[in-house]
Amino acid sequence: xxxxxxxxxxxxxxxxxxxxxxxxxxxxxxxxxxxxxxxxxxxxxxxxxxxxxxxxxxxxxxxxxxxxxxxxxxxxxxxxxxxxxxxxxxxxxxxxxxxxxxxxxxxxxxxxxxxxxxxxxxxxxxxxxxxxxxxxxxxxxxxxxxxxxxxxxxxxxxxxxxxxxxxxxxxxxxxxxxxxxxxxxxxxxxxxxxxxxxxxxxxxxxxxxxxxxxxxxxxxxxxxxxxxxxxxxxxxxxxxxxxxxxxxxxxxxxxxxxxxxxxxxxxxxxxxxxxxxxxxxxxxxxxxxxxxxxxxxxxxxxxxxxxxxxxxxxxxxxxxxxxxxxxxxxxxxxxxxxxxxxxxxxxxxxxxxxxxxxxxxxxxxxxxxxxxxxxxxxxxxxxxxxxxxxxxxxxxxxxxxxxxxxxxxxxxxxxxxxxxxxxxxxxxxxxxxxxxxxxxxxxxxxxxxxxxxxxxxxxxxxx
Numbered sequence: 001x002x003x004x005x006x007x008x009x010x011x012x013x014x015x016x017x018x019x020x021x022x023x024x025x026x027x028x029x030x031x032x033x034x035x036x037x038x039x040x041x042x043x044x045x046x047x048x049x050x051x052x053x054x055x056x057x058x059x060x061x062x063x064x065x066x067x068x069x070x071x072x073x074x075x076x077x078x079x080x081x082x083x084x085x086x087x088x089x090x091x092x093x094x095x096x097x098x099x100x101x102x103x104x105x106x107x108x109x110x111x112x113x114x115x116x117x118x119x120x121x122x123x124x125x126x127x128x129x130x131x132x133x134x135x136x137x138x139x140x141x142x143x144x145x146x147x148x149x150x151x152x153x154x155x156x157x158x159x160x161x162x163x164x165x166x167x168x169x170x171x172x173x174x175x176x177x178x179x180x181x182x183x184x185x186x187x188x189x190x191x192x193x194x195x196x197x198x199x200x201x202x203x204x205x206x207x208x209x210x211x212x213x214x215x216x217x218x219x220x221x222x223x224x225x226x227x228x229x230x231x232x233x234x235x236x237x238x239x240x241x242x243x244x245x246x247x248x249x250x251x252x253x254x255x256x257x258x259x260x261x262x263x264x265x266x267x268x269x270x271x272x273x274x275x276x277x278x279x280x281x282x283x284x285x286x287x288x289x290x291x292x293x294x295x296x297x298x299x300x301x302x303x304x305x306x307x308x309x310x311x312x313x314x315x316x317x318x319x320x321x322x323x324x325x326x327x328x329x330x331x332x333x334x335x336x337x338x339x340x341x342x343x344x345x346x347x348x349x350x351x352x353x354x355x356x357x358x359x360x361x362x363x364x365x366x367x368x369x370x371x372x373x374x375x376x377x378x379x380x381x382x383x384x385x386x387x388x389x390x391x392x393x394x395x396x397x398x399x400x401x402x403x404x405x406x407x408x409x410x411x412x413x414x415x416x417x418x419x420x421x422x423x424x425x426x427x428x429x430x431x432x433x434x435x436x437x438x439x440x441x442x443x444x445x446x447x448x449x450x451x452x453x454x455x456x457x458x459x460x461x462x463x
Contacts, residue, residue: 007031016100031106044161055082119137157261176198205232206220226347279298354401354419371392
């Protein structure tokens with residue numbers, strides 16, 4: 001029986017990063033994975049969707065080439081080529097993860113792991129069962145699309161996001177249930193290639209988790225402008241497939257007919273059938289309960305990533321993987337969730353970090369804010385990408401930046417500067433006094449922080 005210092009149950013974003021970090025800290029590490037290395041993000045989530053969205057971006061650029069004085073007489077898209085590009089990207093990165101693990105001498109076990117006790121895991125492989133022991137066990141089993149009975153998901157007409165990534169076709173029309181990140185990104189992809197897209201969202205705004213109505217409403221207007229119909233405040237009551245068509249009945253009584261329906265809401269946390277009941281790990285509605293040190297209630301058993309709930313984001317899981325490895329190695333670390341940026345890769349992108357103005361006020365924080373439009377940014381104008389703005393939220397008493405929201409070109413990249421500012425308690429003056437390269441999109445951040453300071457240059461504010 002092999003013995004290890006740490007066993008990671010799951011090789012997704014949190015698991016493989018944690019395994020690498022633990023190995024770098026001198027631990028003998030085993031990682032167990034029933035499917036592909038890299039987990040959901042790399043194989044069925046953030047990476048393949050970004051590859052598809054890149055194809056959409058290229059196609060959109062060609063369509064708009066005349067704006068930049070470039071004539072393209074004929075252009076088209078190849079569906080098989082698009083999906084082949086996506087597969088090649090995924091394969092390259094999966095092989096990269098395998099290399100990184102093996103280069104650290106992490107032992108990779110292919111199979112389904114089940115906890116026997118707080119030091120023992122049974123692995124069910126294609127060749128039978130194997131037992132491994134570890135001084136510490138880290139559960140990193142992730143999540144998967146929830147199979148909501150109402151929607152009668154069949155993988156052919158009514159799809160999960162996993163199904164959509166292997167669909168291999170561009171439907172004539174599609175109804176997307178949910179206006180969160182997954183729904184908006186697939187809407188962007190399909191509409192670019194000519195699909196008539198309708199998004200149905202039960203909540204009163206798109207991106208329901210974003211407590212900034214101005215940003216959400218702005219995004220909805222842009223989606224509408226791009227031909228994507230958005231129905232908010234409406235619930236899907238039933239979904240029926242008949243004669244190759246899907247009929248979605250809304251709470252308003254309206255019936256939508258489409259070739260496909262994509263269910264982009266609901267994730268099931270993978271805490272079942274992994275042996276938690278054998279050791280008495282506390283679970284709350286599928287979520288493994290942990291403390292700020294990522295410890296469960298059972299000695300030497302930790303959990304990270306989607307399976308512990310909160311924001312289901314790969315980069316959050318990666319950070320948890322690093323932190324749990326360092327805690328196991330004896331370092332004085334704990335998780336800090338104050339600064340977890342996120343992004344939606346729509347066109348334009350949307351990103352946020354920290355508190356919105358509404359959230360700050362709910363917490364009784366007196367704030368000042370600054371907004372700067374991309375229409376006044378030289379680089380954005382030169383890119384013909386002027387939709388959107390940067391918004392910065394700061395405490396009024398000391399001008400410390402506590403939140404930021406961006407909708408516009410490269411928002412997912414730009415939010416990193418503001419995440420760094422929030423993490424390090426920087427003030428509006430700190431960012432305003434930092435010279436930014438010209439002409440670049442991040443100048444919009446510098447200008448936004450100058451608005452409440454009264455020193456903004458490239459827009460005129462009435463005094």
